[in-house]
Amino acid sequence: MVTIKGKQYMTDFEAKKAILDIGRRMYQKGFVAANDGNISCKVGPDTIWTTCTGVSKGFMTQDMLVKMNVNGKVIVGSRKPSSEVKMHLRVYEENPDVMAVTHAHPPVATSFAIAGISLDKAVLPEAVVQLGTVPIARYAKPGSQEVPDSIAPFCKEYNGVLLANHGALTWGGDIMEAFYRLESLEYYATILMYTGNILGKQNELSCKQVDDLLDIRQKLGITSGGAPSCALNATNQQDVVNYAASNSADITLNGVTPLVRPSKDDISCGCGSISEKKLDVEAANKSKAEIVDEVVRRVVAQLNV
Ligand SMILES: [Zn+2]
Incomplete structure (x- = not known):
């Protein structure tokens, strides 16, 4: 790590290694198919390393990464960055605390994005505390300026966003946090699907239970994530034996x-x-x-x- 203007950043070597590692995990977890997805990580106040276009995130080598400044100019590397890097650059612009961004098409979360259903039900304490609610940014033509514009309103208040008819985008204070949020987002979506669409029954946390969790979140110093909807009365206060x-x-x-x-x-x-x-x-x-x-x-x- 290096300290620049009082802030810690990964070195070029650390950032490239971390991006390759996260790419492999993303691919192995089935969050991306073929050449989908992209990852970026800040290495200075105005510079990032990111993935190039047209490569599988599961089999990347260092020459498939490019270093660029936050204005979109490639500084190091012979390949072309993904057109979706515009989303990453917009997150960094809107929220200076963000140090890394991950984008993938995890199947369950993407299904919610296609259905236009945001992830905002209070069913899991971890999801309330660590991830928060996940809104859906309106559909925008891939690669166009409309894409970064569509996510801009959510970059400060939330930790991730679903992209209508497209996929998911998460960010964090370091590259692991950004990726863990992507994992948590897909897990949260999966639990919502199992309970809401397969079991057909969800005991939502009550507003009092959610308030307690938001207190915990505040004490942990997490200031983003929004507040989920909640049930007026607790429905999970009895042991169920039959x-x-x-x-x-x-x-x-x-x-x-x-x-x-x-x-x-x-x-x-x-x-x-x-x-x-x-x-x-x-x-x-x-x-x-x-x-x-x-x-x-x-x-x-x-x-x-
Ligand atoms: Zn995409």
């Missing part, structure tokens, strides 16, 4: 073919193999909660999580 017995209403499993309990006739008809019949008998003896658990287990297995 969900099926305490809830008569059926759970809706959106997009999931429900398991059907076989009738006695089906079991004794003689059709199917013995093992299938055995499974049917087992299914017939399962409670609703066990069947729901089984469906969720199969869906998660399908999604390879």
